[in-house]
Amino acid sequence: MKKQKTIKHVYSPILLLLLAVFFTGCFDDEEKTYESSADIPVNREMIAELTSPPHVPTPIGDRKAKKLIVKMEILEEEGEMTDGVKYMYWTFGGTVPGSFIRTRVGDEVEFHLQNHPDNKLPHNIDLHAVTGPGGGAESSFVAPGHSKVFSFKTLNPGLYVYHCATAPVGMHIANGMYGLILVEPEGGLAPVDKEYYIMQGDFYTKGANGERGLQPFDMKKAIDERADYVVFNGKVGSLTGDNAITANVGETVRLFVGNGGPNLVSSFHVIGEIFDRVHVEGGSLVNENVQTTLIPAGGAAIVEFRVDVPGSLIMVDHSIFRAFNKGALGMLNVTGEENKKIYSGEIRDDIYLPEGPGIQTMPTTDEIVEADIPAKSFEEQMEFGKQAYMQTCFACHQGEGQGVPTAFPPLANSDYLNADVDRAIGAVLFGLTGEITVNGEVYNSVMTRQTLSTDEVANVMTYVYNSWGNSGQVVTREMVEKVKNKK
Ligand SMILES: [Cu+2]
Numbered sequence: 001m002k003k004q005k006t007i008k009h010v011y012s013p014i015l016l017l018l019l020a021v022f023f024t025g026c027f028d029d030e031e032k033t034y035e036s037s038a039d040i041p042v043n044r045e046m047i048a049e050l051t052s053p054p055h056v057p058t059p060i061g062d063r064k065a066k067k068l069i070v071k072m073e074i075l076e077e078e079g080e081m082t083d084g085v086k087y088m089y090w091t092f093g094g095t096v097p098g099s100f101i102r103t104r105v106g107d108e109v110e111f112h113l114q115n116h117p118d119n120k121l122p123h124n125i126d127l128h129a130v131t132g133p134g135g136g137a138e139s140s141f142v143a144p145g146h147s148k149v150f151s152f153k154t155l156n157p158g159l160y161v162y163h164c165a166t167a168p169v170g171m172h173i174a175n176g177m178y179g180l181i182l183v184e185p186e187g188g189l190a191p192v193d194k195e196y197y198i199m200q201g202d203f204y205t206k207g208a209n210g211e212r213g214l215q216p217f218d219m220k221k222a223i224d225e226r227a228d229y230v231v232f233n234g235k236v237g238s239l240t241g242d243n244a245i246t247a248n249v250g251e252t253v254r255l256f257v258g259n260g261g262p263n264l265v266s267s268f269h270v271i272g273e274i275f276d277r278v279h280v281e282g283g284s285l286v287n288e289n290v291q292t293t294l295i296p297a298g299g300a301a302i303v304e305f306r307v308d309v310p311g312s313l314i315m316v317d318h319s320i321f322r323a324f325n326k327g328a329l330g331m332l333n334v335t336g337e338e339n340k341k342i343y344s345g346e347i348r349d350d351i352y353l354p355e356g357p358g359i360q361t362m363p364t365t366d367e368i369v370e371a372d373i374p375a376k377s378f379e380e381q382m383e384f385g386k387q388a389y390m391q392t393c394f395a396c397h398q399g400e401g402q403g404v405p406t407a408f409p410p411l412a413n414s415d416y417l418n419a420d421v422d423r424a425i426g427a428v429l430f431g432l433t434g435e436i437t438v439n440g441e442v443y444n445s446v447m448t449r450q451t452l453s454t455d456e457v458a459n460v461m462t463y464v465y466n467s468w469g470n471s472g473q474v475v476t477r478e479m480v481e482k483v484k485n486k487k
Contacts, residue, residue: 037155040065040106040186047071048109050099053233054196054245056256057102060184065106072099073114074123074142074177081203081229082236082327082405083441084212089234090123090164090175096234097199097260098162098179103129103154105185110151111136117145122166127152128298129160129181137165157185159282159300161258170262174204174222176234178260180300192304193251199258200266200295200317200328201234202227209326210402225263230322232315232330237406239315239330241442247307249336254304255315258282261297267318268293268301270332272311277304292318307334309343312445329407374455374477378462381474385463388456393464396447401468407445409438412468421461421473425483428457454480 034040045067049057075094081087092098103109113125122143126135130152133139139150164177180199204222205215209229221228232239239245247253259266269292278290282300287293293301307313315330316323323329338345375381390399393411397403401412411417416438417424426432431449435442452460454477461475 037105038153042067042106042108045069048101048103050093050101051197052093052095052099053097054198054239056100056182056195056197059191059195060102060104060188062187063104065104065108067110068103068107069110069112070101071112071114072101072125073116074119075116076119076121078214080235081205081215081231082210085205085207085210086214087203087205088175088214088216090121090172090177092125092162092164092177092179096176096178096201097197097258098177100179100197100256101162101181103181103183104188105154105157105183107154107183108151109154110149111140112147112149113140113142114147115142115144119144123164123172123177124148124166125162126165127160127162127181129154129156129158129162129183131155134165135162141166154183157183157284159183159256159258159279159302161260161298161300163260163298168219170222171217171219173260173262174202174217176201176260178258180256180258182256189254189302192254194245194247195254195256196245197256198232198239198315198330199260200230200232200264200268201260202262202264203229203231205229222262227264227322227326229327230264230317230319231327236327240406241331241444244312244331244333246333246335249307249310249334249339252304252306253332254302256300257293257295257303258300259295259297263297264317264319264322265297266295266328268295268303269316269318270303270305271314271316273305273307273313273332275303275305278302307332309339310334310336324404324407375459378474381459381462382466384456385459385461388452388460389463392450392452393460401464403438406441406443409436409441409443411464411470413470414438417464418471418473421465421475421479422483422486424464425457425461425475425480426487428452428461429480429484430487454484 042065048068048070051057072092074092076090078086079089089096115123122141124137124141126137128135130136132152136150140148142148160181162179162181164172166172204218205228206218207215257268275290278287278293279302280287282302295301311334313332317328375384396408397411401410403410416436428450432447435444457480458475458477465471465473
């Protein structure tokens with residue numbers, strides 16, 4: 001009960017006890033115990049641990065306020081936005097978002113901003129955690145081959161964005177110059193099992209989404225807010241496949257989520273999970289039981305939840321075309337024991353006939369309405385197949401069968417498709433899950449069973465095999481029957 005001593009006002013001991021109970025674990029009112037956080041004394045000096053996303057430095061726990069030395073190096077370097085698409089990123093610490101800085105209230109941060117001599121431009125830094133002109137921007141403006149030092153005291157606990165504020169500001173941010181700085185309250189945030197760092201950003205390239213080569217920044221599109229890429233952690237696929245973040249069933253997870261913008265607001269959502277607690281806008285207000293949290297450009301949120309069942313949790317900006325078409329999609333892979341009480345998986349697939357005699361159960365997967373007139377020729381197969389493709393497969397595999405990097409494999413020129421017809425027919429009939437490799441890229445996702453009739457499957461597969469450089473295989477209804485009966 002150390003903190004009671006410093007409370008300046010007179011409270012009844014009972015009220016004090018209640019306050020202590022209610023406020024432990026969150027950003028609490030403790031700091032009000034000092035006349036101001038500015039009065040928190042610092043003892044000794046330490047070099048700040050900086051981490052690149054999705055990692056965060058060690059929690060502050062109960063360490064005392066210190067003089068914290070942060071050495072941040074600005075690097076302008078080429079990177080990959082997505083397969084075959086290069087981009088010239090401007091970074092704090094060599095990554096987008098920049099290195100994560102973890103402090104506590106009362107720390108005196110001595111900030112060294114170093115502009116690498118190979119860089120072409122001057123930069124600076126505006127930290128939203130700073131109380132002072134420009135958030136440090138004015139004191140930190142630094143030319144290539146120079147280093148600037150300024151210092152500030154962290155007064156307010158919370159999760160804050162930092163970014164470059166050199167003109168044209170929008171361009172510096174659009175090129176990746178942003179990151180997060182956490183100011184923990186006295187005593188630290190409540191411990192959790194896993195912590196990760198995720199930051200959304202929108203990118204504007206001369207070429208359209210997916211256009212290959214080194215893509216320069218497009219000022220016009222940026223002003224019009226027409227993003228070609230909206231991504232987590234600087235590139236498409238930074239948090240999918242091998243880069244997915246992980247947790248075990250039963251663990252508590254804390255995500256430090258920021259939004260660098262420059263333009264778009266994020267509707268951050270994790271498919272199949274409810275946020276137990278959200279530090280709204282990264283501040284002290286805690287909301288509970290939240291489905292989607294809004295993260296403004298230049299803002300952040302701390303999201304906490306316990307993972308109860310195994311599976312792949314998909315993190316998205318729920319402005320959903322950004323997730324499935326522009327890159328704002330990440331994965332949290334949860335491993336461990338199933339819990340059928342919380343989630344059963346599919347129990348049964350019933351045919352639902354509103355005007356019929358009731359609900360009929362469907363014994364196997366193949367009782368799909370077979371009302372189609374079979375195609376009479378290859379041309380008809382192609383025509384019907386294309387229709388079916390545009391109605392069912394298009395949403396995921398895309399118009400030209402090109403797929404979506406890291407999420408949906410290509411059907412165009414697909415070695416997986418061309419290697420084994422029965423297997424491909426099976427994918428459509430029964431669905432497909434687990435790790436597969438298509439044209440050298442690993443996918444580990446879920447394709448649900450497609451509810452198509454035997455003829456429709458034959459037609460759509462014939463269409464796929466006779467488009468976009470595939471083998472030219474013709475798929476007959478007999479071949480589809482054969483695969484069905486094998487199962
Ligand atoms: Cu800059």
